[in-house]
Amino acid sequence: MSEAPIDSALKFDPSRAGEYDRQSRIALAGYDACHELTACMLSSTLGSGAPAQILVAGVGTGQEILSIAPFEPLWHFTAVDPAAPMMEVAKTRLAEANLTERTTLHLGYVEDLPEDARFDAATLIGVLHHLPGDAAKKKILSSLASRLKPGGAFVLAGNCFSYQSHPRLLKAWRQRWIMQGASAEAADAKLAKILAGADPPHSEEAIAELLDEAGFEPPTRFFASLFWGAWLTRKVQ
Incomplete structure (x- = not known):
């Protein structure tokens, strides 16, 4: 949950990484439900039981993968995060869950991945509101769109509204x-x-505009909790 410019990534130091899971469950009522519904939305969109390559941007402590992987045993995950302390926590948690062989970890940014890499789906959860200004938000969304197959599914979740x-x-x-x-x-x-x-983006309309500019279809919201929302969209064919 920390795909961000260098100054933002530095917020996720070892102290914050160590308490992240507990603090996130307080800050976001329904934290686990959001991740579980993400798994359901992706599975229902891609089709259950088929192999798929999933890009997890800002993997944080690995909760997306831990929630989705047991549900779809044929999916492989590429996890990207610029914050080394968070990546270390994710690495440990994924190893404890016997998911190391199903996950490729990249310390860095989405744009660092090979330009010809193509994924069936991607997630960006708890990241966008950490990126200051629309330019940074557009950059990561465009980077994700460029690495999705046409029609690829995308889950975006985070705080919206000023x-x-x-x-x-x-x-x-x-x-x-x-x-x-x-x-x-x-x-x-x-x-x-x-x-x-x-x-954070200042409205759901702002979310839709950012996604549209990056090359995504109009999003469908499937979860909300105070300022938080989660949406499913697809890359334009």
């Missing part, structure tokens, strides 16, 4: 941290860190 534009959701997000045991002061600090370090 945080300040939805104060009620922001207050509910703060209460989510308190519900999970954080003090009011700690919850305020969490939100302040999020507000200072993320730049």
Whole structure:
């Protein structure tokens, strides 16, 4: 979950990598459900039981692969991430799940992959809101589109909406941290860190426009939780 420019990737240091899975499940109510539904959406789109090559951009701690792989045993995963601490966690978790032989790990960026590489599907989960500005967002989406086969499936998930534009959701997000045991002061600090370090697309319409410019079909949303959304689309034939 950390495919990002160098300055953004540096946020995912060993300390953050070590606590990422626990913190993500607090920050995103429905974290596991989102990943499970991603597996369902991809399987229903590609067809269950057939071999497929899946590109996982910003693999983070490997949760996408851990969720999808047991569901589709013939799929192979190429996992890309520029943050070495996150990749080390993913490597360990994938080895523990006996998924090493089904996964190729690349420390770096999507554009570092061979230009002729082509995948049946790709995921970008929890990444886009870490990329500052539309240019960086367009770049990674275009890089992913260029490495998908025509009609290839793509799952995009992450925060959308300007945080300040939805104060009620922001207050509910703060209460989510308190519900999970954080003090009011700690919850305020969490939100302040999020507000200072993320730049989500400002609407679902903005998501659709970014995808359209990158060469994808109009997306279908299949999951939502406060600021978070998940969409399935396909590369234009």
